[in-house]
Amino acid sequence: MSAAIRDAIRAAARPLLAEGKVSLIVGYERGSNGYRCRPSFAARAGDIDRLEWDSTCSNNLAVFLPGLFQRPPQKKGQETPLPRIAFVAKACDLRSIVALVKELQAPRGNLVLIGVPCTGMVDERTVREAVGGAEVASFADDGKAVVVRTAAGAEHRFEREAVVQHACRCCQFPVPQGADVTVEGPARTPGDNGDGLVKDIEKLPPAERWARFSAEMSRCIRCYACRQACPTCYCKECFAEQNNPAWIGVGAEQTDVSIFHIVRIFHQAGRCVECDACLRACPMGIDLRTWTKKIAADVRALYGFTPDFDPTGKPPLVTFKEDDAQEFITEPGAQGHGG
Amino acid sequence: MSEAFEPKIVAFLCNWCSYAGADLAGVSRLQYPPNIRVVRVPCSGRINPLFILAALQNGADGVLVSGCHPGDCHYLSGNLVARRKFNTIKDLLAYVGIEEKRVQFSWVSASEGGRFSDLVRQVSEDVQKLGPQRRLSKEIA
Numbered sequence: 001m002s003a004a005i006r007d008a009i010r011a012a013a014r015p016l017l018a019e020g021k022v023s024l025i026v027g028y029e030r031g032s033n034g035y036r037c038r039p040s041f042a043a044r045a046g047d048i049d050r051l052e053w054d055s056t057c058s059n060n061l062a063v064f065l066p067g068l069f070q071r072p073p074q075k076k077g078q079e080t081p082l083p084r085i086a087f088v089a090k091a092c093d094l095r096s097i098v099a100l101v102k103e104l105q106a107p108r109g110n111l112v113l114i115g116v117p118c119t120g121m122v123d124e125r126t127v128r129e130a131v132g133g134a135e136v137a138s139f140a141d142d143g144k145a146v147v148v149r150t151a152a153g154a155e156h157r158f159e160r161e162a163v164v165q166h167a168c169r170c171c172q173f174p175v176p177q178g179a180d181v182t183v184e185g186p187a188r189t190p191g192d193n194g195d196g197l198v199k200d201i202e203k204l205p206p207a208e209r210w211a212r213f214s215a216e217m218s219r220c221i222r223c224y225a226c227r228q229a230c231p232t233c234y235c236k237e238c239f240a241e242q243n244n245p246a247w248i249g250v251g252a253e254q255t256d257v258s259i260f261h262i263v264r265i266f267h268q269a270g271r272c273v274e275c276d277a278c279l280r281a282c283p284m285g286i287d288l289r290t291w292t293k294k295i296a297a298d299v300r301a302l303y304g305f306t307p308d309f310d311p312t313g314k315p316p317l318v319t320f321k322e323d324d325a326q327e328f329i330t331e332p333g334a335q336g337h338g339g
Numbered sequence: 340m341s342e343a344f345e346p347k348i349v350a351f352l353c354n355w356c357s358y359a360g361a362d363l364a365g366v367s368r369l370q371y372p373p374n375i376r377v378v379r380v381p382c383s384g385r386i387n388p389l390f391i392l393a394a395l396q397n398g399a400d401g402v403l404v405s406g407c408h409p410g411d412c413h414y415l416s417g418n419l420v421a422r423r424k425f426n427t428i429k430d431l432l433a434y435v436g437i438e439e440k441r442v443q444f445s446w447v448s449a450s451e452g453g454r455f456s457d458l459v460r461q462v463s464e465d466v467q468k469l470g471p472q473r474r475l476s477k478e479i480a
Contacts, residue, residue, distance in 0.1 A: 202434065210436025210474055239389060247389050248396070255477045259392045262435060266388055269427050294434045298427055317427065320419040322409070328429050330445040332457035 002141060005116060006053040008183040009088055012114050014048050016086050022112050026064055027088035028057040034136025034148070035124045039064065051088070055141040058121035058165065060277040061087055062096030062231035069106040086112035090121075091176040092167075092275040094309060096231035098178070099271045101311045105234065108311055115179025117187035120160075120168030122146055125285065127163055131156050143186065166289065167276035170194030177309040193274070198297045201290060213258070213291070219284045220257045222250070226288060227264060229281035232271040239263060265291050270299045270316040273307050346400035346466040350375040350459070351390060353383045353418070356407035356448045363452030371456035372463040375403065382406065384417030388428040391442055395475040401441045401466035405458070408446040418446070440465040441472060 009027065016022045029040035029050040036056040042048050068085055085106075089097060094115055101108045122141070127148060135151040146163055148156045161169075168174075174187040201209060224240070227233045239247050240260050247263075249256040265272075265288075274296050278288045299305050302325055305316040352358040358379050364371065376399075380386060383406025391402045404425065406418040425444045433439045443462050447455045466472075 198434075206433070206436045206438050208436070209434065213435040214474070245393075247393060249477075253477065255396050255475050258435075258475060259389075259396060262431065263389060263392065266428055266431055291431075291435065295427070295431060298430050302426055302430075303423065317423050318420070320416060320423055322419065324419070324422055325426060326409070326422060328426050328444060330443045330458065330462065332445070332454055332461045 002054040005183055005185045006051065008185070009053055009114060009116065010048050010051050012181045012183065013042065013051060013086065013088075014045070016112055017042065017045055017048065022084045022086040024068070024083065025051070025086040025088070026061050026068075027051045027114075028053060028059070028061075031056075034139050035128055053088075053116065054139065055119065055122045055146065055160075056124070056139060057090070058124065058280060060093050060096055060229070060231050060275045061089065062093045062100060063229060063277065065097060065100050065111075065231070066105045066234035069110070082107065082110050084110045084112070086114060088114045088116060089176060089179065090116055090118040091173045091309075092118075092171070092273050093231075094176045094179060095173065095273040095307050096275065098309055098311050099232055099273065099307050099315070100234070102313070102315055103232075103271075112181070113176075113179040115176030115182040117175045117183070117185045118168070118171075119143065119174070119186055119188045120164040120171070122160075122163050123165040124280065127156075127158070130158065130163075165276060165280075166194070167274055167279075171274075172306075173308065178311070193297070193300075194293060195297045197290060198294050201294075214254065216286050216288075216290070217257050217261055218254060219286055220252070220261070221284060222252055222257060222260070223283060225281040225283060226278035226286075229277040230268070231273075231275075231277065232268060233264065261288075261291070265295050268292060269295050270303070270305055271307060272296045344467060344470060346374050346463060346469075346471075347398065348375045348401040348403055348462060348466055349394040349399040350377050350403040350405065351380050351383075351386055352377055352447075353385075353406040353413075354379055354381050355413040356411060356446075357383075357405035357455070359449035360405075360447040360451050360455040363449065364455045365452075367452045369452055369456040371459040374463045374466070375459055382412065382414050382417035383421040383425075384412075384414065386421060386424070388424065391428065391432075392475065395437075395441070395472060396477050398476050400469070400472040401443070401462060403443050403445070403458070403462050405445045405447045405455075408448055411448060437474060438469050441469060 013025045025042040027040050028037040031038040137151045138149045140147045146158045170191040172190045248259050303316040394402050412418040
């Protein structure tokens with residue numbers, strides 16, 4: 001199954017490079033550890049044979065887009081042309097790419113998107129824990145079961161759904177839309193968006209919510225992996241590193257850490273596609289999902305906006321409607337003020 | 340030695356409406372609690388959520404943000420864009436566990452001195468009831 005998709009990706013990619021339609025193809029290749037595929041950058045015909053596809057292609061490749069389209073300041077009339085780049089994109093990668101196109105990080109015309117329907121990616125952490133962190137020799141997935149064979153020769157068999165990432169289980173958009181080439185393949189049935197998690201937390205009293213948030217964040221080592229892995233965190237200078245004014249300290253002081261996470265998550269409003277790239281990247285395994293889901297749910301509820309496949313229109317927080325909700329506004333003297 | 344807790348509240352007021360509203364409250368000799376520290380900003384659209392968090396981190400017990408009523412913005416749409424930002428950050432702060440009434444938003448026009456004093460009284464009472472803000476404040480020895 002995944003071999004057929006891999007061949008279809010290679011078949012779609014080969015003419016793009018050969019005919020000079022793109023100068024680079026961003027996809028996946030076999031990683032050095034068996035737990036996941038790593039990003040691959042194919043610039044020559046020979047590189048195409050490295051491109052892979054299986055259920056460990058969890059990385060969100062959109063994260064590379066802003067960097068690939070960055071140019072030094074240009075002299076008027078002597079601009080170096082922007083590159084043309086192809087991306088192998090699952091639906092979540094594609095939605096991130098669309099969000100970046102909306103924010104003018106790359107012209108859509110310079111992108112060739114190879115959409116791949118997705119049956120959900122396997123959660124590296126779950127598998128790694130189950131096999132005791134052993135070196136993986138082979139990884140097979142027949143759509144129902146995942147079989148991991150370790151270098152020591154042990155075989156571990158998992159029911160596929162049991163090891164699929166939480167983000168994929170509640171994914172509402174498993175099939176990419178609006179790609180230039182769409183590879184044929186199976187896709188999972190769309191899930192609910194996982195807002196149940198947010199609703200459960202909202203029922204708790206503030207002190208318990210805070211206890212939960214601060215307990216998770218107290219493990220943060222400020223490595224910024226979450227920010228680096230996030231496709232829509234592409235500011236050249238992050239607020240966390242600005243020093244005039246220095247918004248927050250650089251150490252592991254608790255309030256600095258909390259504010260870093262609150263603001264980083266806030267900055268994802270209307271852009272987060274709930275791919276859980278931040279969660280996968282976190283070396284401490286902090287459950288960032290609990291809070292990133294809230295910002296996505298909030299934008300959905302307040303402004304009816306979900307980052308989808310439509311590259312037209314404006315991101316929700318740079319625009320407004322005259323009749324936007326304003327129940328949160330304090331009306332002095334009114335009963336039950338302040339929400 | 341037990342004195343009543345007097346909260347420190349940072350109030351971000353827009354230059355064109357709320358700041359003038361505060362001025363009118365003063366000129367009209369309307370009484371309101373002295374708990375607010377006013378920061379004048381050109382427009383409520385100037386408010387970066389980091390302002391609010393920086394205030395809390397540096398020892399504010401509460402934050403009040405006030406601008407022109409929707410439709411009255413001196414820059415036409417500053418407060419309308421800000422409204423989306425405010426709603427989102429307010430929800431997120433409440434969600435992580437900062438009490439909802441610590442951070443409040445309102446609209447006060449230049450002619451609403453009475454509304455301004457009512458607002459400050461109400462916000463001061465709310466924050467006083469909540470007690471000192473410790474969750475995001477950096478302890479300074």
